Amino acid sequence: MSITIASWNINSVRFRLDIVERFLRETGTDVLCLQETKVMDEAFPHAAFEAMGYKHRLLNGQRMHHGVAIISRLPLAEARRHDWQDNGEARHIGARLPGGLLLENVYVPAGGDLPDREANPKFGQKLDFLARMTRWSEALREPTLIVGDFNIAPLECDVWNHKALLDVVSHTPIEVETLARFQDSHDWADLGRRFVPAPERLYTWWSYRAANWKASDRGRRLDHIWASPELAPQARAFHVLEDARNWGKPSDHIPQIVTLDL
DNA sequence: ATGGCTGGTAGAACCAGA
Numbered sequence: 001m002s003i004t005i006a007s008w009n010i011n012s013v014r015f016r017l018d019i020v021e022r023f024l025r026e027t028g029t030d031v032l033c034l035q036e037t038k039v040m041d042e043a044f045p046h047a048a049f050e051a052m053g054y055k056h057r058l059l060n061g062q063r064m065h066h067g068v069a070i071i072s073r074l075p076l077a078e079a080r081r082h083d084w085q086d087n088g089e090a091r092h093i094g095a096r097l098p099g100g101l102l103l104e105n106v107y108v109p110a111g112g113d114l115p116d117r118e119a120n121p122k123f124g125q126k127l128d129f130l131a132r133m134t135r136w137s138e139a140l141r142e143p144t145l146i147v148g149d150f151n152i153a154p155l156e157c158d159v160w161n162h163k164a165l166l167d168v169v170s171h172t173p174i175e176v177e178t179l180a181r182f183q184d185s186h187d188w189a190d191l192g193r194r195f196v197p198a199p200e201r202l203y204t205w206w207s208y209r210a211a212n213w214k215a216s217d218r219g220r221r222l223d224h225i226w227a228s229p230e231l232a233p234q235a236r237a238f239h240v241l242e243d244a245r246n247w248g249k250p251s252d253h254i255p256q257i258v259t260l261d262l
Numbered sequence: 263a264t265g266g267c268t269g270g271t272a273g274a275a276c277c278a279g280a
Contacts, residue, residue, distance in 0.1 A: 112280085170280055
């Protein structure tokens with residue numbers, strides 16, 4: 001059986017419901033993991049997804065900020081919510097798919113402006129979030145796909161200008177090292193780079209502030225789909241939908257989609 | 263030219279994103 005799983009930081013699922021529907025209609029994705037839904041669970045727009053046949057949904061939302069959701073045509077079981085930030089923010093939800101595969105949908109904190117744990121507590125929270133993810137990952141014993149907005153662009157070719165971004169939160173050496181420790185803790189396979197090897201250009205985010213995101217092309221690869229080592233060989237395809245950055249009222253992130261043979 | 267924008271919420275000389 002072949003299934004497609006996508007991940008997209010949507011920056012308000014209510015405000016962008018039109019383009020979420022367009023994405024599902026045009027791609028036929030089986031399971032969609034959303035980040036930054038920005039909606040409490042009781043106000044989630046269930047009806048639109050129900051009408052499109054996505055009858056299985058797991059939510060971890062909160063008021064105003066953050067929030068994650070899994071929208072699926074396939075049954076979802078065993079919702080788990082890790083609080084890897086240890087402050088109650090809604091940044092993770094996990095599910096078990098038919099056949100047993102674990103799917104983890106995560107929204108790593110952005111980390112504020114200054115890459116300094118003393119001057120900027122949010123930066124420390126980001127590093128601590130990743131350290132808690134790493135401890136979870138070390139104990140993991142089942143085939144798992146972890147997807148989402150990691151808010152780190154690890155490789156030099158994951159940003160438009162490596163040297164210019166060395167002090168910019170999302171690409172600093174300490175973040176890259178901290179993410180590498182997470183990756184090493186379970187030998188996670190970075191599926192984006194399996195299918196689009198470095199140094200090929202591959203971005204998933206462009207700032208809203210550029211007058212013309214495509215012309216300036218100051219992108220970063222902040223979003224990721226990583227597979228545990230026993231699952232990685234079952235990945236058949238990986239795509240990002242860069243066209244979605246041009247859709248009406250776009251998110252500043254684009255969707256990424258993986259095809260798995262299960 | 264890394265903030266020039268954006269959404270949610272309040273009703274901001276706001277917060278957060280990254």
